[in-house]
């Protein structure tokens with residue numbers, strides 16, 4: 001009898017499995033994906049076809065476009081760089097392999113048992129695992145569902161894995177498409193659109209909604225829209241795609257925009273319209289679990305399902321589909337199984353879009369706070385006024401700190417600019433400790449760093465920023 005069976009080895013499952021073993025729980029992790037040698041392919045979406053390969057390509061493409069567009073600003077003249085896509089893809093695959101093998105090594109070091117196969121929950125103490133070798137029943141005291149998510153398919157643009165692809169296919173193009181279409185101006189559309197645009201594609205994004213990045217700060221969304229269009233992502237809002245037809249040469253996308261029927265011809269089309277929870281053949285008839293209207297497994301704040309001893313974490317449950325949220329939920333759950341006190345500060349899950357410049361935020365927006373009737377004050381600082389940002393030629397964007405009007409407690413931090421992800425992370429730490437804008441203002445920041453923009457924005461909340469004209473709020 002195991003203490004815990006974890007289903008799925010993505011950032012939710014593998015992290016939970018390692019922590020469970022550290023806590024002395026007899027742990028097994030079931031994963032259905034296998035590699036070419038027939039071993040478990042650990043790491044889930046994030047390591048194999050998500051966070052890591054996309055960031056490898058974002059970094060490679062950034063260097064390429066930097067060499068073409070910005071080296072000469074620094075007085076460095078180079079001949080036009082030559083692109084070796086096969087080598088770029090090979091580099092990406094090596095990084096993925098290194099990390100997935102790393103998880104396998106960590107499982108061995110932590111004595112996590114690995115089982116290859118598709119898991120189905122029979123009841124709160126039994127999981128059936130089916131594979132080419134047959135099926136077996138695992139007996140357990142607890143079950144943690146960490147089965148993740150998959151791309152949503154839309155019938156008007158069926159994936160053919162050739163010229164109409166999902167995010168996985170978009171990480172594997174063998175040549176740079178001359179014309180690239182993307183359905184969906186969400187995180188994947190912007191990140192992978194940036195990759196291929198930097199490498200030379202003419203990119204057109206068709207977004208159904210009239211609003212761009214509705215979850216972000218309004219001013220940031222406006223600036224990001226302007227900047228990315230300037231960079232070559234032609235983002236079109238309010239577009240209803242009605243068909244995408246592929247012939248051997250290209251793809252014709254038909255869509256409605258402002259009452260007009262329009263056509264777009266592209267070499268490749270990426271469908272990036274969101275992801276759906278993985279629950280196919282997972283919930284046995286008598287296990288007592290079902291999914292909600294979004295396909296998620298319903299859980300409370302502690303990731304407990306309605307069945308005792310069955311828990312669910314990561315992309316398969318409500319909330320943002322983010323690797324760090326998935327991992328922290330996994331850790332919380334196994335700590336609770338081990339009898340420890342653990343909870344998730346959901347309000348402090350940061351979000352990042354790894355474009356250039358980056359977009360990042362944590363906490364609430366002005367719109368959220370106004371809607372809840374909470375009075376607030378704000379301080380902003382433009383990267384154009386940061387010495388370090390100017391020195392590196394990266395002065396686009398700004399950072400905003402929002403604090404409670406009376407208590408000065410920081411309620412949200414929103415950034416668009418150089419190293420926005422790392423700067424906002426500093427705010428996450430401060431907010432975790434309940435910091436006020438004054439606390440951040442009293443903190444010493446190294447000079448010259450782009451992080452000083454956070455310091456100045458925090459000072460600006462109370463009209464004390466040094467390097468901009470202040471306006472007391």
Ligand code: FAD
Nearest residue numbers: 008010011012032044045050051119148314315321322323
């Ligand atoms: P997953 O990573 O999806 O893992 C679930 C695992 O469960 C899979 O390995 C699957 O094979 C296995 N499984 C499913 N069903 C069964 C079953 N019945 N039996 C056995 N095994 C099963 N997030 C970020 O935070 N930062 C990023 O930069 C980022 N970039 C991304 C880029 C792309 C292109 C994509 C697609 C996603 C990105 N994400 C990013 C999202 C991130 O990948 C997910 O939020 C994260 O992987 C979710 O982790 P998870 O463990 O819940 O699920």
Ligand code: NAD
Nearest residue numbers: 184185186187188189206207208272273274275321352353
């Ligand atoms: P998303 O939800 O971020 O964006 C999907 C977009 O597609 C939305 O703007 C939506 O309005 C639009 N859309 C939906 N249906 C459409 C249609 N029929 N026609 C046109 N537009 C349509 O989803 P995504 O970009 O596919 O990413 C999936 C998930 O992966 C996200 O939840 C995200 O959190 C995660 N992810 C995170 C990162 C990161 O953290 N940096 C990177 C990539 C992916």
